[in-house]
Amino acid sequence: MTPDPQRPTGDTEFIPDLPERLAGLAREGAAVVVATVVSRRAPVSAQVGDKALIHADGRMEGFVGGACSREIVRRQALLALQGGQARLVRIVPGAAPDAEHAFAERVTVPMNCASEGQSEVFLEPLLPPRLLVVVGHTPVARAIAAHAGLMGDRVWRVLDDDEVPDEPEAVPLGALTARLAALPAAQRARVRSVVASQGHYDETAIEALLRAQPNPVGLLASARRAATVRDTLRVLSGFSDADLDRIRAPAGLHLGARTPHEVALSVLAELVQLDRAGHGAAPLPVPAAPEAEPTTLPPAAGSTPPAAPTGLAAQVMGLTELPVLTGDSAVDPVCGMTVTLPAKHTADHAGVTYAFCCPHCKARFLKDPARYLTPS
Structure with a gap:
């Protein structure tokens, strides 16, 4: 059979051992959509219960219909993955199309191919849990971590190395770069971070976060203090203005917050707003500074450990x-x-x-x- 030039490399019509495949994808921290045919009206090639996996790169495994249905499901799955919520897709010949939206729960898509049948496909995005990195040994940092846990986020409390004995489960600041680099790429793409050390080690933490993960970094600081942090990082760490534009400051919505828990609410509300608005997409990674070694994934077991980081993080470690x-x-x-x-x-x-x-x-x-x- 001649390969379809429109089909992403790796498309297959079969999913061997679906439960094992899903378990393996979860271990890898991969984002995927499970598509299931839940109803049909002949003539259509898919049967109720047919399944497919749609990966974040558009690659598809399994079978949920012919060529036209397959491409409709692929596109709708990627939208569902962007919005992070399930949707029911009705594929109906001659139907008026619904507007495309990442957060739609039910959509109707016209079948424009020569087919008289229709089907409904349920799309279920399976996303790795969002990881929130909260930096600081401050009341606000503790409040942000506590509220994020209630929202279902994985939370890393990051403290300066000499503060870790007070909270043994925290991530030492000197180990943050290696811990982030060890995450699968799909999980690093879902990292969110808030630096709330309130001046104690803002620059060191931000440098590590900018180098090791691709998303913006929230900084709990006044506009003047944030400008000082950017200037310091520009001089000491070699970041460009484009790199430093990933620092979001002051972090949080303007709610008039005063107490630590109110500030935590404003910070997390802003993260929800950014995600729902689709602004959480990961930009290109920050290039290494001229005198810094680029961050790489940790080697396999038994190989030589990675070189120690440079810059501000090296001073701490x-x-x-x-x-x-x-x-x-x-x-x-x-x-x-x-x-x-x-x-x-x-x-x-x-x-x-x-x-x-x-x-x-x-x-x-x-x-x-x-x-x-x-x-x-």
């Missing part, structure tokens, strides 16, 4: 490798704050190592060291 200044403390040359040693943020200039209280001070120093080393 490798404190013992940082230059250690003499004494127990140093003065940040930018803001004058006393910094306890060993410091998380350091920079070498003219053979001298300087310590900083935060990435922002380090970025300002590197822009113009002479400004901060000239006696006033």
